[in-house]
Structures are given as structure tokens and as C-alpha cells.
Amino acid sequence: MKHLIDIKDLSTDEINHLIVVAQDIIKNKERYSKKCEGKKIATLFYEPSTRTRLSFEAAMYELGGNVLGFSSSSSSSVSKGESVSDTVKVISGYADIIVIRHPKEGAPLVASMKSDVPVINAGDGGHNHPTQTLTELLTIQCEKHRLTDLTIGICGDLKFGRTVHSLIAAMARYKNIKFVLISPKELEIPDYIRKDILEKNNIEYYETNNLEKFMPNLDILYMTRVQRERFFNEEDYIRLKDSYILDKTKLENAKDDLCIMHPLPRVNEISVEVDDDERACYFKQAKYGKYIRMALILDLLGIK
Numbered sequence: 001m002k003h004l005i006d007i008k009d010l011s012t013d014e015i016n017h018l019i020v021v022a023q024d025i026i027k028n029k030e031r032y033s034k035k036c037e038g039k040k041i042a043t044l045f046y047e048p049s050t051r052t053r054l055s056f057e058a059a060m061y062e063l064g065g066n067v068l069g070f071s072s073s074s075s076s077s078v079s080k081g082e083s084v085s086d087t088v089k090v091i092s093g094y095a096d097i098i099v100i101r102h103p104k105e106g107a108p109l110v111a112s113m114k115s116d117v118p119v120i121n122a123g124d125g126g127h128n129h130p131t132q133t134l135t136e137l138l139t140i141q142c143e144k145h146r147l148t149d150l151t152i153g154i155c156g157d158l159k160f161g162r163t164v165h166s167l168i169a170a171m172a173r174y175k176n177i178k179f180v181l182i183s184p185k186e187l188e189i190p191d192y193i194r195k196d197i198l199e200k201n202n203i204e205y206y207e208t209n210n211l212e213k214f215m216p217n218l219d220i221l222y223m224t225r226v227q228r229e230r231f232f233n234e235e236d237y238i239r240l241k242d243s244y245i246l247d248k249t250k251l252e253n254a255k256d257d258l259c260i261m262h263p264l265p266r267v268n269e270i271s272v273e274v275d276d277d278e279r280a281c282y283f284k285q286a287k288y289g290k291y292i293r294m295a296l297i298l299d300l301l302g303i304k
């Protein structure tokens with residue numbers, strides 16, 4: 001039985017295959033509309049979510065399956081003190097596949113050890129978010145037509161942003177990828193990403209607090225929100241929250257084919273005036289999320 005807890009659970013071939021299937025789904029939606037008839041997905045969300053939960057649910061409905069679950073811990077037995085292990089043990093008797101988001105790093109891994117059905121990590125604390133990364137890879141493939149030879153700027157909260165950690169781990173596998181990591185000092189990438197991924201694989205990367213300086217070099221600019229819920233005090237959040245605001249002026253020196261991405265939700269980091277720029281890909285990116293999740297559900301359920 002396969003789970004997806006960390007992007008490293010997938011080989012590069014498996015990732016590439018999911019992208020091919022997702023692209024086929026986009027072209028031939030009707031061929032997939034009954035693939036999951038009689039199957040159920042459970043979405044167990046102990047943390048807020050809009051896109052991730054609803055795109056998983058939409059994905060299952062579009063495959064002809066059904067959905068059950070909860071969208072906040074207060075509406076489930078967690079509020080009575082039930083452990084994740086017990087909840088998952090029970091739910092794996094009700095559903096064919098489980099998606100879980102949890103504020104504690106490692107909770108989905110624990111869940112996968114107790115589950116009788118495949119478990120997907122939909123975000124664990126400030127750690128990982130592998131299905132968001134699959135979304136980014138499909139977006140990059142569809143918009144740039146390649147996953148190699150790219151200079152990727154990642155800007156904002158690189159410390160707590162779980163999508164950033166999974167994205168670096170995934171893109172570091174492809175040829176000739178360079179990273180420009182743009183953040184205030186306090187929100188730099190965790191040391192394990194620097195050592196175990198970037199340095200270990202000899203990836204070229206720069207760490208800077210200057211977005212404008214590197215803008216002309218970038219093929220992709222991945223903006224992120226400062227992760228308020230992971231801060232120990234509100235003062236630090238307030239001081240750092242508007243460190244970077246992407247607007248039209250800052251894009252003046254950017255490439256014509258820059259791809260501007262953001263996992264969303266956006267707070268202030270991209271000015272709404274950028275939404276009309278044809279380089280803005282973040283709303284398209286959210287749409288791609290549904291298709292790659294359809295491909296992932298089929299794969300984990302072993303449906304061809």
C-alpha cells in the first residue's frame with residue numbers, strides 16, 4: 001500500500017507519470033468521470049484550508065467517487081481528546097483513501113502507520129506539503145513546458161512555509177535548476193533544507209533579502225505568505241509580514257515569460273494590480289491542483 005507523506009515518497013519517474021496523467025485528464029475529462037465509482041475519500045482537516053480540501057473533494061467527485069470528512073478539529077472527536085491514530089484507524093474502515101492536514105509535523109506519518117488505506121499528507125505544520133508541490137510541478141510543466149533549466153526565485157517565509165520545503169526537495173531533482181531564496185534573515189530556509197537537499201546535491205543557490213536585484217534572472221517567481229499561525233509572537237509577525245509586496249514596478253525588469261506563482265491564500269505579498277499581468281499564474285495554479293490530485297488519487301488506489 002502506497003502513501004504520500006513526503007515528496008520523497010515519489011520517484012522522479014512517478015512524479016513525471018502523475019504529470020502526464022493529469023495532462024491527459026485535462027484533455028479527456030469524460031474518460032475519467034467513472035474511474036472512482038463506489039470509492040470514498042475522507043478529508044480530515046485539523047487546520048484551515050480552502051483550496052487543498054476542496055480540490056481533493058472536487059477531484060474525487062470528478063472521478064465519480066464520494067467524499068466524507070471534517071474541516072475543523074472542533075467539529076470532530078478531537079475536541080473530546082481523541083488521538084489522530086484512533087481517528088485514522090476508525091476512518092480507514094469508512095473510506096478507501098484518507099487526506100489529512102494537521103498542525104503537528106509528522107502527524108500524517110503517524111496516521112499512515114495506523115491506517116488500512118492510503119494516506120495523503122495535505123500539510124503538516126511548517127514541514128511538508130507534497131500535493132501542493134505536485135500542483136506546482138504540473139503548473140511549471142504546463143506553463144514553461146519543462147522542469148529543467150530554470151532559475152526559480154522563492155520569496156517570503158522560507159522558514160515556516162511548508163510548500164517551500166517540498167518544492168525545493170522536488171525541483172532539486174531536475175537538471176540545471178538554480179534557486180534564489182529571497183527572505184528576511186529571520187525567515188530563511190531551515191538548515192536541513194540547506195544541508196540535506198541543496199548542498200548534498202550540489203545545487204546552485206543564492207540567499208538574499210533583495211528581490212529586485214535578482215528579478216531579471218528569474219524564470220519563476222514563487223511568492224509566499226508569512227505564516228502567521230507558526231509565529232511565537234504577534235510582534236514579530238507584524239514586523240515581518242509586509243517584507244515583500246510584488247507590484248507592477250518591481251516587475252519592470254522581469255523576463256517577459258516569467259511565471260509568477262503563489263500557493264495561495266495571498267495576504268499582501270502580491271498587489272492585486274499584478275493579477276491582470278499575463279505572467280500571473282497563481283489562479284491557474286489553483287486549478288491545476290485539482291487535476292494533479294485526480295491523478296494522485298487514481299495512482300494511490302491502483303486504478304489505471
Ligand code: NCD
Pocket residue numbers: 051052123129132162163224225263264265
Ligand atoms: C499553503 C499551505 O497550507 O501551506 N496553502 C495551500 O495549501 N494552498 C500555503 C499557505 O497557507 O500559505
